[in-house]
Amino acid sequence: MGMDNDCKKMTTLKWHKLGRVFKAEGQTEWMVSHTAMPQALVFNDYVRIFFGTRNVLNRSHIGFIDIDPENPSEILNFSKSPVLSPGPWGCFDDNGLYPGNFVQEGNRILMYYMGRNNGTPPLYYMAIGLAESLDGGQSFNRVSPAPVLGRTAYDPWMTSTPWVIKEEKNSWQMWYLSGEGWQSLEDQVSRYFIRSASSIDGIDWKPRGDVVIPLKEDETNVAAPTVWEEQGLWHMIYCYVKSSIKTYSLGYAISEDRVNWSRHDSDIGITLSPEGWDSEAMAYPSVFAYKGSRYLLYSGNALGREGIGLAKLEGYLIKHAGKRYSDH
Secondary structure, eight states, X not given: OOSOOOOSEEEEEEEEEEEEEEOOSSSBTTBSEEEEEEEEEEOSSOEEEEEEEEOTTOOEEEEEEEEBXXXXXXXXXXXXXXXXXXXXXXXXXXXXXXXEEEEEETTEEXXXXXXXXXXXXXXXXXXXXXXXXXXXXXXXXXXXXXXXXXXXXXXXXXXXXXEEEEEETTEEEEEXXXXXXXXXTTTTEEEEEEEEEEESSSSSEEEEEEXXXXXXXXXXXXXXXXXXXXXXXXXXXXXXXXXXXXXXEEEEEEESXXXXXXXXXXXXXXXXXXXXXXXXXXXXXXXXXXXXXXXXXXXXXXXXXXXXXXXXXXXXXXXXXTEEEEEO
């Protein structure tokens, strides 16, 4: 399984940036800096955006803001307390946590998240946990104090940044960051890429062992997949780091079967701004649909220190059998 299988269809995306929607800068004692891994929970008249934000000790808690994507400059509400806080010392999430995406089952909302556990600096470890909300996303409780996907033979260092889709009752799919290890501790160069896993209940996950988006020769990291189906194709946006640049950019891949992916980073249709809060990096993408439109969330410079941004998908350029036509 790999990313080099050509698709019969190819697409170029076209995004319109709507600007920065939020920056953590001391709104509460646990929201001192950074807004990383933004994830959307969609309601009828607004979208709740969850993110990991740091306190003065650099321990990340999960909070949210509510916005209307059609008027994203106005914050409708934000969480006065964390919806989920770091776990007890010694647990996989004792040094901080960040949200993954959400799966709704009736009035039960599942949040896959990643927990951080620090080792001797610069070492750290992450694993994927699961929490649930029974109050509409106002608060979450852990389903288990242990991770639902931790280190395995395929993921010897860590697992992180999950994206989960429930297809039917006994079929769940996950794409996630698989941590291979460290290329250089002295230079703090780590290596990770994207793998996939499956589950029959959303709790007991089995890694497939495939590398869905491997590293290119000049890359050290690929992370944070976000996946959706449209126009007869599966689409994936992620972020990646080149050895020469050492900051995140956004990449893009497509698939006809959700298994074999073809990478087309130049077709993503969005890039760094000439100046400002997202001029140096774009990281941790997530895509959601709201009122017939599709939107992209991402973190800006310095791993989200400069805030969260929003973009709206204006269209696809479909390339099929040598022909090109616009759609959406």
